[in-house]
Amino acid sequence: MDLNLPEDVRMFGETIRRFVTxxxxxxxxxxEESGQIPDSVxxxxxxxxxxxxxxxxxxxxxxxxxLGLCVVMEELSRANLCxxxxxxxxxxxxxxxxxxxxxxxxxxxxLPALASGEKIxxxxxxxxxxxxxxxxxxxxxxxENGGDGYVLNGSKIWITNADRADYFTVMATVxxxxxxxxxxxxxxxxxxxxxxxxxxxPKMGLHGTHxxxxxxxxxxxxxxxxxxxxxxxxxxxxRVLDHGRLSIAASAVGAAGRxxxxxxxxxxxxxxxxxxxxxxxxxxxxIADSATELEAARGLVRMxxxxxxxxxxxxxxxxxxxxxxxxxxxxxxxxxxxVFGGMGYMRGNIAERYYRDLRVYRLYEGTSEIQRxxxxxxxxxx
Numbered sequence: 001m002d003l004n005l006p007e008d009v010r011m012f013g014e015t016i017r018r019f020v021t022x023x024x025x026x027x028x029x030x031x032e033e034s035g036q037i038p039d040s041v042x043x044x045x046x047x048x049x050x051x052x053x054x055x056x057x058x059x060x061x062x063x064x065x066x067l068g069l070c071v072v073m074e075e076l077s078r079a080n081l082c083x084x085x086x087x088x089x090x091x092x093x094x095x096x097x098x099x100x101x102x103x104x105x106x107x108x109x110x111l112p113a114l115a116s117g118e119k120i121x122x123x124x125x126x127x128x129x130x131x132x133x134x135x136x137x138x139x140x141x142x143x144e145n146g147g148d149g150y151v152l153n154g155s156k157i158w159i160t161n162a163d164r165a166d167y168f169t170v171m172a173t174v175x176x177x178x179x180x181x182x183x184x185x186x187x188x189x190x191x192x193x194x195x196x197x198x199x200x201x202p203k204m205g206l207h208g209t210h211x212x213x214x215x216x217x218x219x220x221x222x223x224x225x226x227x228x229x230x231x232x233x234x235x236x237x238x239r240v241l242d243h244g245r246l247s248i249a250a251s252a253v254g255a256a257g258r259x260x261x262x263x264x265x266x267x268x269x270x271x272x273x274x275x276x277x278x279x280x281x282x283x284x285x286x287i288a289d290s291a292t293e294l295e296a297a298r299g300l301v302r303m304x305x306x307x308x309x310x311x312x313x314x315x316x317x318x319x320x321x322x323x324x325x326x327x328x329x330x331x332x333x334x335x336x337x338x339v340f341g342g343m344g345y346m347r348g349n350i351a352e353r354y355y356r357d358l359r360v361y362r363l364y365e366g367t368s369e370i371q372r373x374x375x376x377x378x379x380x381x382x
Contacts, residue, residue, distance in 0.1 A: 009068045061111070073250040078258040126157055156213065156214040171233050256290070262351065
């Protein structure tokens with residue numbers, strides 16, 4: 001593995017950093033307070049091609065490598081994590097089911113609109129009884145008598161971007177008794193009769209991005225809306241989640257990097273007892289631990305991305321990256337609050353915002369505990 005980034009990836013990463021510094025960082029707190037990302041910023045993201053980073057070039061995307069995507073996710077997470085979340089669904093769980101398992105016609109019809117940012121996709125898996133245990137999905141997909149389609153019934157919760165999504169990758173079961181072997185994926189358009197979006201749920205953090213319930217009542221879709229064959233949904237979901245976990249890991253690295261910079265700036269300028277607090281060993285150790293863990297995390301992400309780009313199966317590596325990087329970022333956020341002291345506990349402080357926003361990274365797309373189970377199973381394979 002070459003530790004140097006390919007020149008095109010390095011240059012694109014620098015372009016994104018300039019964009020973040022110029023357009024995103026100045027409005028990070030505004031997005032937090034308003035709960036909205038301005039339309040002008042969304043358009044700038046479209047102009048940069050950010051909604052189609054990993055969508056194949058022949059369908060209007062940039063066709064970026066996994067390593068390239070991780071670099072972009074790291075940079076986008078240096079201002080407000082909501083900016084990364086806005087676009088990551090179109091570059092991951094909201095589109096990859098279609099990329100991996102969609103028919104040629106499905107791809108032709110939908111991928112260009114996702115790549116341009118004209119349309120937004122999202123991933124509808126989680127239910128009240130099915131989170132970590134994805135095989136427990138209760139949303140049903142029933143074949144219509146004498147028809148060539150399905151009727152979907154059920155509800156999904158905490159679906160990111162559901163309030164603004166145009167397309168939903170819906171996981172439903174054709175036979176609950178078969179558990180994971182009954183899980184089937186469907187591409188459902190927002191205006192399909194029977195699709196209702198519930199209320200936007202209040203959250204601890206990430207106020208600039210929204211999650212909501214998706215309700216399916218007698219929602220009829222044609223057989224052509226199915227992604228892959230019946231019973232292939234679980235495998236597809238796991239493949240999509242591998243990608244999403246790597247993206248989250250890269251984002252955690254970006255957030256931790258920004259927090260480390262803020263810690264250093266504050267520690268070297270804050271004077272107590274006649275000297276900068278950075279002169280105190282206790283502060284130095286918090287900064288040293290954060291810097292060391294950050295470099296280890298970045299290496300883990302880039303190794304997993306590089307192996308994925310070589311065509312290797314990286315379930316273990318993606319789980320390792322998500323586990324370590326998200327836990328690491330939360331430790332760094334906690335140290336940042338400590339370095340800032342009382343100021344770090346106040347709303348409007350960067351440490352306080354990241355402390356709240358990062359907490360969900362250890363929960364969604366597989367909790368830290370689930371990542372440990374995945375890693376153990378992979379390591380213990382005969």
